[in-house]
Amino acid sequence: MPLQLLIVEHENTSCEHLRLACADGYEIHQANTGMAALAYLEHLKPDIVVINVEMPDINGHEICQAYKQHLPQSYVLCISKQDNRAAHIAAYEAGADDFIKHPFETGDLQQKLLIFKRQHEAIKDLQSSVKTATDTALQAISNTAELGTLINFFKKSSLASNKTDLLAALVQTASQFNLQVAAQIHHKGELSTLNSNGRSSPLEEHMLQTLAQDSQRIYEMGKRLIINFPRIILQVKAMPTEQPELCGRLRDHIAILVEAAENRFDGILNEEQIRGQQALTLNAIGLIQSSIQKLEEEYRQQAGSSMRLFIELQDKFEQKMVYLGLTDSQENALFDMISHSLNEATQIYDQGLSLDDEFSHVIATLLYLTQQSPNAAEKSSSHHESCDDIMLF
Template structure:
């Protein structure tokens, strides 16, 4: 493999052309041109590492050749070394103005010429390395700035999820967050009861969009086909329709960022489902407590009414027995014995009612506590 640098020599003096060719051919691949016009074409076609140009040439001299090389964007990095018998300050300034590297005086010593060319080629190599390093640093810095910007968009999108209290709001927030990354999407949320919400930025998703998401959901978690990409989680399906398929770096970052965004949405949807179930359970419990409280309150009222009725009945029984004893013409002993039996029985009934009254008071207190809980909820 020939790794010698390609050097172009331009001189209308054929003797000087052969002389320089012989001096450099051992360390360089040398090509030659006898005029500026031909030299410019060779530079454009073969892109030599270095051009050695005679200053004094007809039609296009070395200065004009250098100027045209520097004005051509594609070859403007090509260094030019001037060959001249003149070494005045004006000549050097003119060479500097057109972008030349240095002067080599005629007639020249082959060793000096070789050293000058080697030095310029070394400078060129160092410049290219520095340029490459600078470009790498610039690209790294730009990538870091882009990543920071995309991270900010990611955080902003996730923050929006915290304000969502129902699944539809969450689906719309996810659409909005994905739009921040300058891509279009269709989002489907699978709800706990088996139903779903499918929308895009314009409103409800079309049947075709939904069918594509259903089909791609059977594939890998992240599936990309040209500019379309599907990301599937247990309760969320997302279809991106305009992935930058020709920009591999951005495509990769988008896959990562959107996957994080959708996974965060999955967690928020699970939290919403739990909140909804908890809310439904609380409503059911509250309704049950209210119904139980009403039933117990009615029982309490009936029992209190029953106790009052029993007390009245007992009093009536006592009065009727006393009235009946007067007409029976019993002896005092018989009357006393019968009255004792009746009073003893009534006393037992009264004691039972009093015992029930304590339980009744406890029940009433429990009912009042339940009512206070319902009123304060």
């Protein structure tokens, strides 16, 4: 697009000379009086103004000042028949960017205008670069904030102990992108549905259930975006399609959110299975412990009865010894045999008690290991309320 150039000159010959010198690369406008030049300020914003300072009605320096005040980005070239120090100072104080003596060489004028043109283009390029850099910086800030939102969801979803908490975290995070969404988790015929405004209507719940039967993972209907995973489906009600770049980023973010939620739901199901297995294990251990305690009691009773029988037998034998007519050595041998048998019975009883201690240790170990089994869901409930969001920007 050619630069807008305004010539302020009252002499026709000089004006024609200027028009011929500026013919290439400029869209030329002409003001034959100072008043006409000032009138151009109302509807024209010239890039370059060439002013004859010896205008008959208004001094060219005043015209220069008016343009510099209203259009400081424009370039002003003053032309004067005076080529002395005072003329240069007057042009400078009026705000002129350059000065040339009249009459002038066409090449000199063209060179000065070319410098203006290059400066104008350089400034335009710089402004474009600044705008690009600013847009890039703002985009980076926006992307960082969006990344922070995704990271926060990963943190919250990892602490979700059930599908209700997971669904709430998913809808809340999607809403932070200024989107109205509805999401549904479906598993074994059970549905949980939620939208940005709270509980979904029966119609919305049915619609999501119907859409979930489609095998397509991501699809759009006008402004609506559907992200469909095997157990979780999310609908964005109004994507910002008028902003293609933002719309593309949000589409990627929402897809990541739903996929992460799907993976976390798999984890929740696995944790529920572990908790079920843990409950069965604890029940089995309780039954084993009860059986061991029962056996232990029966063993103690039997061991006590055996010890009493041995002691009664020993007492009766001692009473009958006097009637057997045995020698002292024979009596001592019989007493030693009975005492040895009694000691062996006592050792067997003590071994039984030691075995009971071993069983008790095994039960205690099994209980400890069961209590230490993965149970992230229960652990998360005590920390879920206190977790802080990650704010990158």
